[in-house]
Amino acid sequence: MTHSEAELSPAHPKKSFVQTLELDLRLLGMIGAFAILCIGFDLVTGGRFLTPRNIFNLTIQTVSVAIMATGMVFVIVTRHIDLSVGALLATCSAVMAMTQTEILPNMLGLGLGHPLIPWVTIVFGILVGTLIGAFHGWLVGYLTIPAFIVTLGGLLIWRNVGWYMTSGKTIGPLDPTFMKFGGINGTLGATWSWVAGLLALAAALYGLWASRKNKLRHGFPVKPLWAEGVLAALISGAILGFVAILNAYEVPLARLKRDFEAQGLTLPEGYTEAYGIPISVLLLIFIAVGMTMLARRTRLGRYIFAAGGNPDAAELSGINTRLLTVKIFALMGALCAISAVVASARLTNHSNDIGTLDELRVIAAAVIGGTALAGGFGTIHGAILGALIMQSLQSGMAMVGVDAPLQNIVVGAVLVLAVLIDILYRRKTGAR
Amino acid sequence: MIDRTGTPLVEMRDICISFGGVHAVDHVSVNLYPGEVVGLLGHNGAGKSTLIKILSGAYRMDSGEIRINGERAEIHNPRDARRYNIETIYQTLALADNLDAASNLFLGRELVTPFGLVDDDAMEAETRKIMARLNPNFKKFNEPVSALSGGQRQSVAIARAVYFDARILIMDEPTAALGPHETQMVAELIEQLKAQGIGIFLISHDIHDVMKLCDRASVMKNGQLVGTVDVDKVTDDDLLGMIILGKHPGEQAEA
Numbered sequence: 001m002t003h004s005e006a007e008l009s010p011a012h013p014k015k016s017f018v019q020t021l022e023l024d025l026r027l028l029g030m031i032g033a034f035a036i037l038c039i040g041f042d043l044v045t046g047g048r049f050l051t052p053r054n055i056f057n058l059t060i061q062t063v064s065v066a067i068m069a070t071g072m073v074f075v076i077v078t079r080h081i082d083l084s085v086g087a088l089l090a091t092c093s094a095v096m097a098m099t100q101t102e103i104l105p106n107m108l109g110l111g112l113g114h115p116l117i118p119w120v121t122i123v124f125g126i127l128v129g130t131l132i133g134a135f136h137g138w139l140v141g142y143l144t145i146p147a148f149i150v151t152l153g154g155l156l157i158w159r160n161v162g163w164y165m166t167s168g169k170t171i172g173p174l175d176p177t178f179m180k181f182g183g184i185n186g187t188l189g190a191t192w193s194w195v196a197g198l199l200a201l202a203a204a205l206y207g208l209w210a211s212r213k214n215k216l217r218h219g220f221p222v223k224p225l226w227a228e229g230v231l232a233a234l235i236s237g238a239i240l241g242f243v244a245i246l247n248a249y250e251v252p253l254a255r256l257k258r259d260f261e262a263q264g265l266t267l268p269e270g271y272t273e274a275y276g277i278p279i280s281v282l283l284l285i286f287i288a289v290g291m292t293m294l295a296r297r298t299r300l301g302r303y304i305f306a307a308g309g310n311p312d313a314a315e316l317s318g319i320n321t322r323l324l325t326v327k328i329f330a331l332m333g334a335l336c337a338i339s340a341v342v343a344s345a346r347l348t349n350h351s352n353d354i355g356t357l358d359e360l361r362v363i364a365a366a367v368i369g370g371t372a373l374a375g376g377f378g379t380i381h382g383a384i385l386g387a388l389i390m391q392s393l394q395s396g397m398a399m400v401g402v403d404a405p406l407q408n409i410v411v412g413a414v415l416v417l418a419v420l421i422d423i424l425y426r427r428k429t430g431a432r
Numbered sequence: 433m434i435d436r437t438g439t440p441l442v443e444m445r446d447i448c449i450s451f452g453g454v455h456a457v458d459h460v461s462v463n464l465y466p467g468e469v470v471g472l473l474g475h476n477g478a479g480k481s482t483l484i485k486i487l488s489g490a491y492r493m494d495s496g497e498i499r500i501n502g503e504r505a506e507i508h509n510p511r512d513a514r515r516y517n518i519e520t521i522y523q524t525l526a527l528a529d530n531l532d533a534a535s536n537l538f539l540g541r542e543l544v545t546p547f548g549l550v551d552d553d554a555m556e557a558e559t560r561k562i563m564a565r566l567n568p569n570f571k572k573f574n575e576p577v578s579a580l581s582g583g584q585r586q587s588v589a590i591a592r593a594v595y596f597d598a599r600i601l602i603m604d605e606p607t608a609a610l611g612p613h614e615t616q617m618v619a620e621l622i623e624q625l626k627a628q629g630i631g632i633f634l635i636s637h638d639i640h641d642v643m644k645l646c647d648r649a650s651v652m653k654n655g656q657l658v659g660t661v662d663v664d665k666v667t668d669d670d671l672l673g674m675i676i677l678g679k680h681p682g683e684q685a686e687a
Contacts, residue, residue, distance in 0.1 A: 214553050215553060217553075218553045218554070218556065218557045219557075220553065220556065220557075293549075297549040297550055298548075298549060298550060299542050299544070299550060301550075302531075302535060302539070302542060302550055303540075305528070305530060305531060306528040306531060306535070306539055307528075308530065309528035309529050309530035309531060310526070310527065310528045310529060310530075312524070312526060313525075313526040313527055313528050313536075313539070314528065314539070315490075315510065316488075316490055316510050316520070316522065316526045317510065317526070317539040317540035318509070318510040318511035318514055318540040318541075319539070319540055320511075376528070376529070376530035377530060
């Protein structure tokens with residue numbers, strides 16, 4: 001029946017530490033590169049890069065691109081591409097800006113500041129994004145126009161639909177609740193951040209335990225207990241460390257004073273308040289978990305990867321690959337709309353050039369994160385890490401004072417280099 | 433001996449399909465009885481794979497009729513074919529190289545948990561069971577099938593076809609990529625499936641395979657059916673004559 005590791009071991013050399021933990025080497029490599037990058041910038045800037053404040057800023061700057069990158073993974077895995085995400089973000093942002101400042105308060109007469117406004121706006125924005133995405137998917141899947149062309153057209157069209165709708169004006173200020181999704185304007189504070197962190201920790205540990213129990217039930221080989229322990233410790237350290245860092249960033253005194261005065265109070269002596277986890281980061285975490293579940297544990301996800309690995313096989317297995325394409329692009333559209341919420345809320349207004357060049361950042365994030373353009377391979381956490389690496393590189397260079405053109409040259413070179421390393425790694429491990 | 437007095441398991445009548453003016457399959461009729469193996473012979477491009485892809489739902493015929501157990505069947509796509517318990521082992525194997533054996537075996541028919549999530553562990557357990565029967569040497573359950581040898585990949589494709597209670601099995605060149613030992617395993621499997629009353633269409637261009645494994649052989653040339661013969665009543669040369677010259681051996685009547 002089951003073949004335990006002991007039976008096989010004479011033929012195999014002893015497993016290394018990393019193999020026993022069953023960690024993804026590729027992921028470790030990326031984390032290592034990221035760590036070197038961060039430490040390098042920290043040294044060059046004299047300790048200004050790895051401060052709670054800068055880490056906080058990095059996370060909120062990454063969210064918008066990272067959210068879209070999770071969707072781009074599915075698009076690229078199925079051998080398509082979406083060049084229109086930045087433009088689609090702009091259209092969704094314009095639609096939502098108009099909805100919350102013009103349509104709902106004035107035309108429908110809810111009045112500014114009505115509690116329903118942000119929620120109706122967000123739902124409507126996601127609906128618009130989903131529909132536009134589904135339309136792209138229909139053109140690609142059913143009318144068999146290459147995705148490159150459909151979304152290249154989309155890039156021009158949606159960028160300018162957004163412009164046309166707002167007549168090119170910057171629209172703001174946005175609804176105060178809506179702006180809580182932007183980052184610094186909406187954070188959990190210290191206490192709730194710890195609560196969120198502990199909940200995440202509990203969920204992660206339960207996940208480890210349930211997976212082990214299930215494997216044992218079927219009689220499959222499992223990791224030694226000490227390896228599970230090390231893994232659990234690593235996860236706990238990462239989650240709690242992350243919360244601790246974000247909680248270490250305190251609201252500046254001047255701002256606290258202003259907030260207190262706004263409520264007619266005076267700031268007590270020695271009072272401090274931490275920002276904690278931004279709501280936008282929490283949103284990204286939920287999306288990342290949801291998308292990972294979708295990729296690994298649902299039929300839809302299985303079909304996405306099957307169709308990416310071998311489209312003919314997927315079709316012959318009875319998978320409706322055309323409808324699948326529509327679903328993938330619709331999901332991409334929905335994620336663009338969610339990114340539009342975060343991006344416009346962070347800027348506190350909708351501006352004409354919002355999301356410009358985001359398509360390149362999103363594709364680069366997915367590709368640096370190990371999504372293979374040939375299809376079939378890619379992970380959600382890789383894409384998010386890719387987005388984080390890109391953003392760190394960009395803000396690190398800005399902090400060091402690298403000239404703007406040089407920054408872009410470096411980012412471009414890093415993208416090409418990352419793909420080269422990936423190709424060499426795959427060739428070496430024989431995984432195509 | 434095959435009992436051909438009852439209703440055929442499959443009847444394909446007067447099937448036509450053309451691609452851009454080329455008659456790939458031109459008024460072809462074949463049938464298949466339970467527990468029977470019918471070989472489809474012909475050169476490359478004779479239309480045998482095309483004919484069979486109509487039955488498996490990969491192509492839609494232009495005209496003609498398919499009857500399963502005497503009842504008219506509507507097969508428009510691979511999902512329809514699967515509903516009629518028609519399973520196919522394609523020449524290309526039709527495996528998603530980036531997925532592991534279990535994911536390929538259950539592709540399109542995943543086992544799910546009560547919450548509707550795919551149950552990978554249950555699928556792996558089932559895959560281990562059927563592989564223990566089909567190919568006991570198979571061990572690479574957690575690797576993508578791109579890491580498997582030709583024979584191992586073939587056994588995944590075969591496992592997929594036989595796992596889901598096929599009644600009609602289509603094998604397109606099942607032994608083309610196999611060594612002698614594995615070819616023998618396929619031959620044994622075919623005997624086993626025949627005994628269970630499964631009907632098998634075996635596409636091959638190897639006459640010896642057909643002579644050894646099949647009960648009847650239908651020969652195609654240039655999209656048309658040359659004829660169908662009882663394998664016991666013909667020689668290798670008769671079959672060769674049919675394949676190369678399109679010549680029907682005189683006394684044999686259409687089956």
